[in-house]
Amino acid sequence: MIRLEGVTKTYRGRPALLGVSASVEKGEFVFLTGPSGAGKSTLLRLLYRAEVPDAGRVLVGGRDLTHLSRREVAEMRRRMGVVFQDFKLLRRRTVGENITLVLDLLGLPEREQQRRAYLALRQVGLHHRLSAYPEELSGGEQQRVAVARALVVQPEVILADEPTGNLDPERSHELMDFLREAHYRGTTVVVATHDVTLIAAHPARTLVLDRGRLVRDGWGPP
Amino acid sequence: MRQHLWREVRRQLGETRGMSLIALLLLAVGGAWWLLVVSFLQWGRQGLEGASARAVVVAVVHDGAPAEELLQRVQQRLPSANISLLSQETMMEALGPMVADLGSEAFLPQAVCLQVAAEQVPQVRGFLQQEPAVAVVISSQDWVSPLLGGFALALKVAAAFAFLLLLAFGTLVVLAVRVLVLSHADEIAIMRLIGAHERDIRLPYLVASALLGLLGATLALLLFLVARQLLLPLVVLPPVPWEVLAGTVVGGSVVGLIGAGLGVLALPKEP
Numbered sequence: 001m002i003r004l005e006g007v008t009k010t011y012r013g014r015p016a017l018l019g020v021s022a023s024v025e026k027g028e029f030v031f032l033t034g035p036s037g038a039g040k041s042t043l044l045r046l047l048y049r050a051e052v053p054d055a056g057r058v059l060v061g062g063r064d065l066t067h068l069s070r071r072e073v074a075e076m077r078r079r080m081g082v083v084f085q086d087f088k089l090l091r092r093r094t095v096g097e098n099i100t101l102v103l104d105l106l107g108l109p110e111r112e113q114q115r116r117a118y119l120a121l122r123q124v125g126l127h128h129r130l131s132a133y134p135e136e137l138s139g140g141e142q143q144r145v146a147v148a149r150a151l152v153v154q155p156e157v158i159l160a161d162e163p164t165g166n167l168d169p170e171r172s173h174e175l176m177d178f179l180r181e182a183h184y185r186g187t188t189v190v191v192a193t194h195d196v197t198l199i200a201a202h203p204a205r206t207l208v209l210d211r212g213r214l215v216r217d218g219w220g221p222p
Numbered sequence: 223m224r225q226h227l228w229r230e231v232r233r234q235l236g237e238t239r240g241m242s243l244i245a246l247l248l249l250a251v252g253g254a255w256w257l258l259v260v261s262f263l264q265w266g267r268q269g270l271e272g273a274s275a276r277a278v279v280v281a282v283v284h285d286g287a288p289a290e291e292l293l294q295r296v297q298q299r300l301p302s303a304n305i306s307l308l309s310q311e312t313m314m315e316a317l318g319p320m321v322a323d324l325g326s327e328a329f330l331p332q333a334v335c336l337q338v339a340a341e342q343v344p345q346v347r348g349f350l351q352q353e354p355a356v357a358v359v360i361s362s363q364d365w366v367s368p369l370l371g372g373f374a375l376a377l378k379v380a381a382a383f384a385f386l387l388l389l390a391f392g393t394l395v396v397l398a399v400r401v402l403v404l405s406h407a408d409e410i411a412i413m414r415l416i417g418a419h420e421r422d423i424r425l426p427y428l429v430a431s432a433l434l435g436l437l438g439a440t441l442a443l444l445l446f447l448v449a450r451q452l453l454l455p456l457v458v459l460p461p462v463p464w465e466v467l468a469g470t471v472v473g474g475s476v477v478g479l480i481g482a483g484l485g486v487l488a489l490p491k492e493p
Contacts, residue, residue, distance in 0.1 A: 048415070071419060078417030088412045092233060097226065102416050104226045149416070 001026040001157060001188045002047065007056035009042055009212075016042040018212040019056070024190060026156070029183040031199050032192040033222065034209035040192040043209070044161045047190065048082050049073045060157065078105050081150025081187075083179075085162035087142045089134040095121065095145050096130040099152050106153065120152035121145070124178055140171035147178045158182055160191045164198060176202050196221045230426035231433065237405075238398040245394040246438045249477075252387025253442025253470050258449055259380035260466055261459040266373055268460060270366055277343045278362040279336045279350070280308070287355035289332040296334055299349060304337040331357065388473070391438065392481040395431045399485025402427065407490040424486045428479055435478025439471040 002024040009017040017039045024030050032040050045051045046058050049065045058065045060076070068076065089098050099117035100110075108116070121127040124144040126137075134142055143163060150158050160179060164172035176191075176198065183189045193199065199206055199221040208216035216222055235242055281296075283289045293307050308316075314327035324330070338346055343363050350359045403410070413423050450459055 050415070074414070074417045074419045076417075077415065080417075082415060084415075088415060090409050090412055092409065093229075097229065101226055105417050105422065110225055 001028070001061060002190070003057075003059040004043075004046075005057040005059070007043075007046065007053045007058060009039075009046065009051060009053050015212045017046075017053075017209075020209070020212070020214045021056075022207055022214055022217060024188060026188055027183070027186050029180070029189045029204045030191070031204055031206040032190060032209065033194060033196070033199060033206055034215075036194060037211070038209040039212045040194070040209055041161055044159050044190070044192050047157075047159055048077060048080060078102065079153065079155055081153060081155040081158040081182075083143070083146050083150050083158065083160040083163045085165040087134070087139075087146045087166075089142055089145055089149075091134055093133075094130065095126065095132050095134065095137070098134070098145060099149050102149055102153055116152050117148075120148040123151065123181075124148045139166045140168070140174075143167055143171070143175060144178070147175060151178070151182055155187060157188045157190070160189070162193055163191065164193060164195060169197075172198060173201060227426055227429065231430045234402055234426060234430045235434070238402060241394055241398040241401075242434055245391050245398070245434060246441065248387055248394065249391045249435065249438030249474050250441035250445055252384055252391065253439050253474060254445035254449060255387075256380065256384035257442065257446040257462055257466070257470060259377070259384070261446075261450065261462055263373055263377050263380070264460050264462070265457065267370075270370055270373065275340060277338055277340045277366075279338060279343060279346050280360045281334045281336075281350040281353070281356045282358040282360070283332045283334065283355050284357045285331055289334065289355070292353060292355045293334055295353070296336065296350075300336065300338070300342075300346065303342075303346070306335050308333040308335050388477055391435075391474075392477045395434065395478050395481030396485045399427050399431060399482045403486055403489060410490055420489065423489060427486045428482045431478040431482030431485075432475045433478070435474040435476070436471065438478075439474030442470060442474070443467060 002022075004020050004022045007017055007020045008015070020039070020043065032043060034040055042051065046053055046065070047060060049058075049068060052066050060080075063076070065073075065076070090101070093101065096114075096117055099120055100113040103113040103116055118127055118130070121130060124147055126141060126144050126148065129137065129141065129145075134145065137145065143166065147163070150160075158179065163175055163179075167175060172195070179189050179191060180202065203220045205219060206216070206222065207214060208218075208222045281292070283292060289307055293305065296303075297305055310327045310330045310332060313330045313333065314324070317330070318324055334350075336346060340363060343361050347359050347361060350356050410423055446462075453459065
């Protein structure tokens, strides 16, 4: 599903990733961990094509992301669920609109959008906040909305960049449960986190990065 | 982007209430003024063109010269023209009410008056000027042509003023859209991350501005109709051609669209 072949990325001469090669199979659940500045976020940004590698290839679903046009990048992102540490919800839109917008981009009819948005929000326990604005929600609730937005498109891949970074432990585990559920339904999930206790509580394949290099590919916390 | 598009358009118009209102008023007042000017020009032109189709040429005869002989010569030369002799009595009747100290009719000259087609005026004038009995030749074309020229100039000035108001409207739209785009930079970045095309991002700004133009131009039409109705006791203005009315509405929308197009030309880059 995901393949990295000798991926190198530098920012103003400072290496963020150095010759990273790895692959993630369809339906796998993978943690990406390492200390701050290890290159976790850079790797995820490469996967949703917010960056292009200086060297090497990034393939998702068999497609090399390096040579995609703007339009193709947009099409690819529509079918991918991404969860960010800072949620990235649209402030001027309601919870319901934040969810239905991604379905609207896919061209779904309005009734179907409403139905799917309701189901996705019910899944994360926020169906009663459909008309609320993001600023009216707590951090945990906002993150659940972000997860619902990622799940609602029924993506083949979910990428989560430090999704629990702004949450307390209880909310963190709750969020992990949502991602686990998606994984059980066959979705490939990649979670970047520096929280080792989270990995210990939800053991899975773990890729460890350190100063831009892949230093471990194994099971459970490093 | 159907229902999201309309919601976003409503939000954007709400966010730029002040600027949108000023832009709307500029377009409405400018458009109504433009239509009024077009109406007045049409009204004046119709009158002048009617007057200029047939011309009146008056040849004032020298004091003591035989006016009847001149009249006969002119009738022989121009049998199709409507020719009459303006006697001293007729001149007195015509000029008396307008000029207070005209004195006795004996001091007035006689004149020969010809009604001819406008294109015949130079030929008739040339013939009359060669006549020794004729002192002065005057033609109605002498004042119709400058007035038509004046109307053409007025049309240019009116068009320039309307264009300035349209330009002011367009500039306001560009500024409003630019301010919105910059204040929505974060949102635009998120839209891209969830898979929105550049078209999806730009479309609401374009639609909102085109709607503003359409609304402003429609208001201009209403204002114009009200002004026309108010002027009815003074002057009956001819109807404005539908092409001009449609052009005003379409023009307003197009300027709004172009303004928004310039405003969203450069969107904030991905972070």
